[in-house]
Amino acid sequence: MAFPTHVKLVEMSPRDGLQNESCETVNDVVPTAIKLELIERLSRTGLSHIEAASFVSPKWVPQMADASEVMQGIQRRDGIIYSALTPNLKGAENAIASNASEIAVFSAASEAFTQKNINCSIEESLSRFVPVIELAQAHNIPVRGYVSTVLGCPYQGHVSPNAVARVAKQLYEMGCYEISLGDTIGTGTPTNAKRMLEAVSQDIPMNKLAAHFHDTYGQAIANLYAVLEEGIGIIDASVAGLGGCPYAKGASGNVASEDVLYLLQGLNIETGINLEEMIATGYWISDQLKRQNHSKVALAKGR
């Protein structure tokens, strides 16, 4: 299969990026104004899709407690989707009331991770999504679906490609228009990534699949190259490589948006995004987080 000519980049930093910033005291909360300025700067880079917040329990992820203020405060630009992550009907209702242009539901290919992350089994998570998808459809709002731990689980270890394919297929058949495949802890390698994608793409067209790779072991760019070769045309990334999942301890952020853009530029793959603007945004948010004494990732990377 040939490389795609165009890739859609889905920017994760306001959600997957900031959700993992430590939040031990109220002073640790990244101010809503900084989140909004990050989204504004990202909006100017040429991105067409920004995951802006998550409507999850503030007891579980305190850093996202201001999701409604963030979603309502965005200076919306034509042509940009501002989406929100929602684990259940309550989250979906709040996201839609706050004018999210799209919502996303999330499950995993591993039972153990699903329990730790959303306090239910995979099957229960899927049944929670039925009313979420119905509500979204009633409002003409598209629903994205995530499958986490597609290349390894922090609790269970190995995850089989068939287990990933099963959950991805269920989400797709339930009405998710796009399925994002999450290497939550970044343990994937190019060979495993290809094998997993082969299994998933038996049931779901390649143009409905996204690669969501975390970069814990520095493999994300190599893994992306491997799945681009297979025809993946949608990539999730986070400026400055910010982020991680609070329920996958030690896992680092998504692959950095700047690094992905540089890779794609070298492969002559069009994105419509300005690399220089993205780099400047990476420096800006890293500086803001450093000032707040945040982001070990930003400090470690010197970004």
Ligand code: HMG
């Ligand atoms: P639970 O404790 O089982 O839920 O949590 P519950 O239904 O028993 O409710 C407990 C309390 O939470 C109640 O409040 C509810 O009202 C409230 P109380 O009566 O105690 O005051 N509540 C909510 N509040 C706000 N918004 C909501 C909501 N739902 C319930 N939507 C729950 C279950 C799913 C809520 C919880 O486990 C949760 O919020 N988990 C989210 C964890 C999370 O955000 N993880 C990170 C995102 S996933 C990720 O990063 C992976 C991804 O990037 C892909 C990849 O990398 O692999 C997507």
Ligand code: MG
């Ligand atoms: Mg993630």
